Amino acid sequence: MSKESRVKDLSLAGRGREQLYWAERNMPVLMEIRKRFEREKPLSGLTVAACLHVTKETGVLVRTLAAGGARVVLIPSNPLSTQDEVAAALAQEGVYVYAWRGMSEREYYNAIGFALSFNPAITLDDGADLTATIHKIRYGVRDQSIEYVYEVAGPLDGERLVSGLRGGTEETTTGVIRLRALKNAGKLVYPIIAVNESYTKYLFDNRYGTGQSTWDGVMRATNLLVAGKNVVVAGYGWVGRGIAIRARGLGARRVILVEVDPVRALEAVFDGFEVMPMDKAAEVGDIFITATGNIRAVSLGHIFKMKDGAVLANAGHFNVEIDVAGLERVAVAKKTIRPYLEEYTLPNGRRVYLIGEGRLVNLVAAEGHPSEVMDLSFANQALAAEYIAKNKLAVDVYKLPDEIDREVARLKLKTMGVELEELTEEQRRYISSWELGT
Known part of the structure; x- marks a missing residue:
């Protein structure tokens, strides 16, 4: 070849x-x-x-x-x-x-x-x-x-x-x-x-990189104002953390986390976010972003509960987190509104907007x-x-x-021009010794 x-x-x-x-x-x-x-x-x-x-x-x-x-x-x-x-x-x-x-x-x-x-x-x-x-x-x-x-x-x-x-x-x-x-x-x-x-x-790429670039992709695709909206983030790993933190910084009215792990869910609560199942979040969210690494974090059933005008985006690696195939199957109409933004009309008359075919939003609709x-x-x-x-x-x-x-x-x-502190010889001895204490 x-x-x-x-x-x-x-x-x-x-x-x-x-x-x-x-x-x-x-x-x-x-x-x-x-x-x-x-x-x-x-x-x-x-x-x-x-x-x-x-x-x-x-x-x-x-x-x-x-x-x-x-x-x-x-x-x-x-x-x-x-x-x-x-x-x-x-x-x-x-x-x-x-x-x-x-x-x-x-x-x-x-x-x-x-x-x-x-x-x-x-x-x-x-x-x-x-x-x-x-x-x-x-x-x-x-x-x-x-x-x-x-x-x-x-x-x-x-x-x-x-x-x-x-x-x-x-x-x-x-x-x-x-x-x-x-x-x-x-x-x-x-x-x-x-x-x-x-x-x-992962502490920097996933949290700060994805946190910023995901919202870059959402805003380039939709040109919507984030301030005042209810944002739902599925998954509170390092990617989800970054997305949620940036949503709050952009003025989101509510930032809701959907999580299956009790420790991560507890952390989200202590970080000041709401936590609830997707079934409930689907009814109140305006913008939904998945970051779970798992299939159908947003299912067809969830989509049918969403408001007219809800926006769907995926920040996970594969395009499996939103049930795009189900959405394609049941939609009574579909049209391209903007580059990388598709409008789907559901049988109940409501419309939802999918960014970038459900693929990585930060690399499809932005530059990563x-x-x-x-x-x-x-x-x-x-x-x-x-x-x-x-x-x-x-x-x-x-x-x-x-x-x-x-x-x-x-x-x-x-x-970056940042200098580190250095341990003194006394401090090195202290942390390497078991005899020294109070």
């Missing part, structure tokens, strides 16, 4: 380089790592397959991996999140890119086939579709997605594919859940670093997380790839070593 890149339009590359320049200006930690990678070439001779959202921030990571000596193959982790100008710019620079905005399901899995045809040594994943596909091939699963993979890659030898893999990374909560399920089933076939479990990833927060996430990704390259890992799901996490935080603070 052809190893040539496939993007929407190479003539967009000039605009893509401008976007990459702006991202690099705001990602100083990753740029510091790139300087070291250029000197040391820790990824020399290795092929890295990255299944990530093809954004300007991802482009900065890809350039950093290439600076470290890697041959990089980039494919999208979502059919609607690719920034075509960035894909074009990277393809012109020698990165193998197979991505364009608006891919069909077939084209999406064709892209995975393209990446696997390079027999990568390291995989970087966001949602675990690439990793799961490798496992399907290894275990001989032949579903429609695998048929699409083989259309581009040809039949792949699962044993040979796995034998060449040193390890992989996973960027999101949804993906880590899938990978732990693989491990618990005794089916995981190569080591994975759960980058999502690094403090400098701000570069400053992706600086932390992708610094973790780059250092995780280096860690895999330098260490022979047993098959397991790992957390990135804490010292790497702290180094990323230290570098970020340094670039």
